[in-house]
Amino acid sequence: MSQRIDALICPRWAIPVEPEITVHEGLCLAVDKGRILKLLPRIDANQQFCPDVVYERPDHVLIPGLVNTHTHAAMALMRGLGEDLPLESWLNERIWPTEMRLVCPEFIDDGAQLAIMEMLRGGITCFADMYFYPERTAQIAVNSGIRMVAGMIAIEFPTPWSTDASDCISKGLAVHDTYKTQPLISTMFAPHAPYTVSDTTLTRIRQLADELDVPVQIHLHETAKEVEDALSKNGMRPLQRLKELGLLNPSLMAVHATQLTVDEITTLAQTGCSVVHCPRSNLKLSSGACPVADLLSAGVNVALGTDSAAANNRLDLLAEMNTAALFGKFVAGDPTVLPASTMLELATLNGARALGLDKEIGSLLPGKSADAVCIEFKDPGTQPVLDPLSQLVYAAGRENVTDVWIAGEHLLENRTMTRMNEESVMQKAGRWAERMTVS
Amino acid sequence: MSQRIDALICPRWAIPVEPEITVHEGLCLAVDKGRILKLLPRIDANQQFCPDVVYERPDHVLIPGLVNTHTHAAMALMRGLGEDLPLESWLNERIWPTEMRLVCPEFIDDGAQLAIMEMLRGGITCFADMYFYPERTAQIAVNSGIRMVAGMIAIEFPTPWSTDASDCISKGLAVHDTYKTQPLISTMFAPHAPYTVSDTTLTRIRQLADELDVPVQIHLHETAKEVEDALSKNGMRPLQRLKELGLLNPSLMAVHATQLTVDEITTLAQTGCSVVHCPRSNLKLSSGACPVADLLSAGVNVALGTDSAAANNRLDLLAEMNTAALFGKFVAGDPTVLPASTMLELATLNGARALGLDKEIGSLLPGKSADAVCIEFKDPGTQPVLDPLSQLVYAAGRENVTDVWIAGEHLLENRTMTRMNEESVMQKAGRWAERMTVS
Numbered sequence: 001m002s003q004r005i006d007a008l009i010c011p012r013w014a015i016p017v018e019p020e021i022t023v024h025e026g027l028c029l030a031v032d033k034g035r036i037l038k039l040l041p042r043i044d045a046n047q048q049f050c051p052d053v054v055y056e057r058p059d060h061v062l063i064p065g066l067v068n069t070h071t072h073a074a075m076a077l078m079r080g081l082g083e084d085l086p087l088e089s090w091l092n093e094r095i096w097p098t099e100m101r102l103v104c105p106e107f108i109d110d111g112a113q114l115a116i117m118e119m120l121r122g123g124i125t126c127f128a129d130m131y132f133y134p135e136r137t138a139q140i141a142v143n144s145g146i147r148m149v150a151g152m153i154a155i156e157f158p159t160p161w162s163t164d165a166s167d168c169i170s171k172g173l174a175v176h177d178t179y180k181t182q183p184l185i186s187t188m189f190a191p192h193a194p195y196t197v198s199d200t201t202l203t204r205i206r207q208l209a210d211e212l213d214v215p216v217q218i219h220l221h222e223t224a225k226e227v228e229d230a231l232s233k234n235g236m237r238p239l240q241r242l243k244e245l246g247l248l249n250p251s252l253m254a255v256h257a258t259q260l261t262v263d264e265i266t267t268l269a270q271t272g273c274s275v276v277h278c279p280r281s282n283l284k285l286s287s288g289a290c291p292v293a294d295l296l297s298a299g300v301n302v303a304l305g306t307d308s309a310a311a312n313n314r315l316d317l318l319a320e321m322n323t324a325a326l327f328g329k330f331v332a333g334d335p336t337v338l339p340a341s342t343m344l345e346l347a348t349l350n351g352a353r354a355l356g357l358d359k360e361i362g363s364l365l366p367g368k369s370a371d372a373v374c375i376e377f378k379d380p381g382t383q384p385v386l387d388p389l390s391q392l393v394y395a396a397g398r399e400n401v402t403d404v405w406i407a408g409e410h411l412l413e414n415r416t417m418t419r420m421n422e423e424s425v426m427q428k429a430g431r432w433a434e435r436m437t438v439s
Numbered sequence: 440m441s442q443r444i445d446a447l448i449c450p451r452w453a454i455p456v457e458p459e460i461t462v463h464e465g466l467c468l469a470v471d472k473g474r475i476l477k478l479l480p481r482i483d484a485n486q487q488f489c490p491d492v493v494y495e496r497p498d499h500v501l502i503p504g505l506v507n508t509h510t511h512a513a514m515a516l517m518r519g520l521g522e523d524l525p526l527e528s529w530l531n532e533r534i535w536p537t538e539m540r541l542v543c544p545e546f547i548d549d550g551a552q553l554a555i556m557e558m559l560r561g562g563i564t565c566f567a568d569m570y571f572y573p574e575r576t577a578q579i580a581v582n583s584g585i586r587m588v589a590g591m592i593a594i595e596f597p598t599p600w601s602t603d604a605s606d607c608i609s610k611g612l613a614v615h616d617t618y619k620t621q622p623l624i625s626t627m628f629a630p631h632a633p634y635t636v637s638d639t640t641l642t643r644i645r646q647l648a649d650e651l652d653v654p655v656q657i658h659l660h661e662t663a664k665e666v667e668d669a670l671s672k673n674g675m676r677p678l679q680r681l682k683e684l685g686l687l688n689p690s691l692m693a694v695h696a697t698q699l700t701v702d703e704i705t706t707l708a709q710t711g712c713s714v715v716h717c718p719r720s721n722l723k724l725s726s727g728a729c730p731v732a733d734l735l736s737a738g739v740n741v742a743l744g745t746d747s748a749a750a751n752n753r754l755d756l757l758a759e760m761n762t763a764a765l766f767g768k769f770v771a772g773d774p775t776v777l778p779a780s781t782m783l784e785l786a787t788l789n790g791a792r793a794l795g796l797d798k799e800i801g802s803l804l805p806g807k808s809a810d811a812v813c814i815e816f817k818d819p820g821t822q823p824v825l826d827p828l829s830q831l832v833y834a835a836g837r838e839n840v841t842d843v844w845i846a847g848e849h850l851l852e853n854r855t856m857t858r859m860n861e862e863s864v865m866q867k868a869g870r871w872a873e874r875m876t877v878s
Contacts, residue, residue: 076819076822077823078825079822079823079825079830079834080823080824080825080826080829080830080833080834081825081826083778083779083826083829083833084768084774084775084776084777084778084779085774085775086773086774086775087774090774114819114822114823115819117819118818118819118820121818121819121820122820280765282769283765283766283768283769284764284765284768284774284833285768285774286768286769286771286772286773286774289769309834312833313829313830313833313834314820314833314834314836315820316820323762323765325723326719326722326723326762327722327766327769329523329722329723329724329725330721330722330725330728330766332725333725334525334725335523335524335525335526335529335723335724335725336523336524336525337523338523339522339523340522340523378865379557379560379861380515380553380554380556380557380560380861380864380865381557381560381561381753381754381755381837383515383518383553383865383868383869384516384518384519384868384869384871384872385519385869385872386517386518386519386520386872386875387519387520387522390519390522390752391518391519391752394519394522394723394751394752394753395518395519395748395752395753397753397836397837397838398820398836398838399836399837399838422818422819425819426817426819426822426823429822429823430822430823430824432823433823433824433825436825
């Protein structure tokens with residue numbers, strides 16, 4: 001007697017990531033009530049299950065949804081604002097003045113919608129966000145069906161959203177309370193950076209994070225200048241300062257981490273911190289090189305982030321996987337490190353781990369949420385298929401993503417968005433563009 | 440009285456590259472008999488011309504066709520064969536044994552067709568090829584309508600196509616003779632590398648290249664090991680050896696050039712050589728970093744190549760532009776170098792210059808061949824458009840290419856191939872894949 005289930009997804013290949021990153025051919029994913037039941041051979045699925053819908057995906061690889069572990073979603077409206085500048089000028093002359101002038105709840109709504117559409121189309125099913133008005137972005141995420149970790153951002157100086165860090169924290173805690181009943185929304189503290197957040201604020205965040213049991217994400221050692229300035233100002237490197245404040249533990253995500261000594265890599269490993277690697281942002285802003293291969297060897301959990309579309313300029317985790325592999329081989333001086341399998345782990349399970357969500361997402365294990373993505377190998381650029389894992393990381397692009405499910409909901413179906421109105425969102429983005437000045 | 444012309448292409452933006460890399464809004468490209476007549480305002484075009492066809496492209500940027508200055512097209516069939524290996528093992532254990540076993544005229548035909556489809560879909564209108572059986576690839580190029588510079592490859596050891604370098608040269612010269620009446624096919628000498636070609640052969644190639652007035656392309660200083668081995672064997676670095684053999688002049692393209700001293704950069708500039716930068720291949724094989732910003736400062740003409748799909752794994756010049764910008768900023772330690780405008784020049788006009796084709800292609804100047812590409816900014820990942828040049832290089836991908844014209848022929852129209860049968864080519868690629876062994 002077969003069991004009725006919601007859906008059976010039948011790709012040619014499946015890479016479940018857990019229990020291991022192996023390419024299976026001819027397995028199907030049984031999904032019911034938003035959960036993964038089983039990954040099993042077609043013939044067994046036909047005997048055991050009676051699915052309401054069967055998705056035939058004969059040229060496709062099925063993978064867990066991609067986890068974008070660091071972004072500033074609403075900044076999608078500032079894509080292309082200020083190119084080919086150093087980080088400090090980019091922030092001080094372009095991004096921050098524009099933010100002070102334009103950022104408001106409507107800006108966030110329209111920017112977050114644009115970003116979420118771009119991310120869904122690229123196979124991203126979960127994003128961790130650090131930006132003003134997290135309550136607005138979280139509401140947009142709820143409306144769109146994507147999974148989000150809302151950053152409770154903290155920054156000392158005044159912003160369009162907040163007067164000081166204490167105000168940020170109050171508003172962040174309100175977001176935490178408002179969204180705790182939403183199954184796809186969780187929260188994290190997101191102190192902006194060591195140079196914009198005081199010791200007092202960092203200490204308070206550490207206490208609150210422990211109380212609420214949420215992770216903490218901070219831009220850390222992004223540039224050599226950041227580290228040098230901190231040495232002048234505080235007499236120690238930012239990582240050391242965080243250590244002394246008690247912030248280094250498995251709930252901490254160090255974003256960027258392009259400036260690390262051998263000892264600092266050991267410290268990150270011993271304290272169980274995660275590193276969020278944003279290779280395309282680091283390269284474009286010439287920030288430096290995160291030593292990904294060394295971090296992984298030391299046992300550090302490394303995840304991937306796109307950073308913002310203003311810095312990158314794509315919210316595209318397939319591009320980040322590809323760049324992380326290529327750039328990481330160069331940095332290590334060794335083409336055998338960071339193979340394709342490792343890249344997929346960084347982009348899925350490691351992101352889930354960093355965000356404390358690995359019981360729920362990050363692989364296609366039975367019991368986890370049905371957050372999954374189909375990628376099609378059917379155009380000249382993805383033929384022939386000698387090795388599906390290599391094809392995914394080195395040859396495919398987000399244009400090959402055809403289907404996205406989050407908690408079992410089919411949000412992208414054969415390249416068509418099922419919930420969001422793309423035309424309307426892009427029109428609004430165009431209107432914001434008219435209000436920005438481009439040199 | 441208005442002049443009848445073949446076509447008027449009406450994009451929102453046009454970047455002609457010559458006389459300068461500026462974004463123009465509202466200009467149209469008038470095309471007749473395969474040639475560019477003029478880039479002019481819509482209102483003037485309506486008065487002066489009576490086009491047979493008007494192409495409305497209201498969300499698009501029009502650019503010159505992209506020039507892929509270094510590839511091995513037929514190797515597209517080996518995409519994904521041997522991943523995450525060092526260059527020497529990759530060549531000795533995977534690529535060369537597979538070539539000896541499988542490469543034959545039919546392999547070349549099927550591989551070249553696959554590669555050409557991929558390139559056309561990505562806006563590449565001209566490719567310079569270095570591979571066995573150039574006569575077959577040239578014929579496939581003629582059939583497909585793409586522009587090709589057929590490499591008269593030379594290598595001392597036996598290949599499926601040739602017994603020795605002298606045999607290569609004879610066969611290459613036959614290709615030169617056969618295709619000299621084909622308007623879209625030209626030739627170049629393509630001695631494989633300093634370590635696979637003798638002094639005698641290089642000297643002969645220099646003489647023949649002068650007689651026939653064709654350029655010469657060679658893999659040069661691709662890895663540190665190549666340079667070290669040469670020092671042991673010949674007592675000098677490969678570039679010095681080529682200099683002593685008289686090969687350094689404006690017709691020479693040094694492909695890769697990841698190992699260059701300051702003096703060697705000066706030598707390349709003084710002798711007028713071009714460098715063909717293949718960033719994604721260099722990164723993936725961890726070969727080293729071509730000092731692009733320094734080469735450009737010294738006045739060296741730098742072009743871009745994809746290398747083969749076996750090394751890369753995409754024949755995608757938009758990805759190479761993007762990677763060259765990001766990686767080049769990192770290598771230079773300066774985010775202000777290699778701006779988007781420079782990348783477009785590398786991918787178009789500089790490639791044309793390297794190949795000796797800049798009178799014919801590389802920009803949208805009146806009189807040049809109508810080799811042009813439309814790229815659409817209409818999906819969430821390319822909105823809003825604050826800066827079309829930045830959007831092209833940093834945000835767009837080949838998935839945004841909608842139209843390709845070569846010598847006025849519309850080979851890709853609204854994302855549909857007009858001449859080639861994609862299904863059939865991909866089926867053949869799949870059959871070759873079955874004959875390859877993947878570890």
